[in-house]
Amino acid sequence: MEDNKKWEDISEELSKVKKNVKNSLNEENIIDDLKESLFESLQNTSKLLKTILENIDSTIKDDEIRKDTKEVINKINSEVVETLKSSGLRIKDNLFEEE
Numbered sequence: 001m002e003d004n005k006k007w008e009d010i011s012e013e014l015s016k017v018k019k020n021v022k023n024s025l026n027e028e029n030i031i032d033d034l035k036e037s038l039f040e041s042l043q044n045t046s047k048l049l050k051t052i053l054e055n056i057d058s059t060i061k062d063d064e065i066r067k068d069t070k071e072v073i074n075k076i077n078s079e080v081v082e083t084l085k086s087s088g089l090r091i092k093d094n095l096f097e098e099e
Contacts, residue, residue: 049077056069056073057070
């Protein structure tokens, strides 16, 4: 009877380990999903900023206004990149830079 108790204990421990492994994998999947979502957001932001710069070039005729507006967009871009870097996230330095 004592042997049965040992096997029950072992079975119970294995169930706990299985549950912990499953929870850990779910957490890792969530983290991976969040990383992927963040990267996609960064890519979309990059595309948006590039589109804005292209629109500025094509629509604003006054050179000084165009230059000033592009400087503002570039400052926004720099702030986004610096905020991400200071938060400990690793991103490509040229993610937002113009090609």
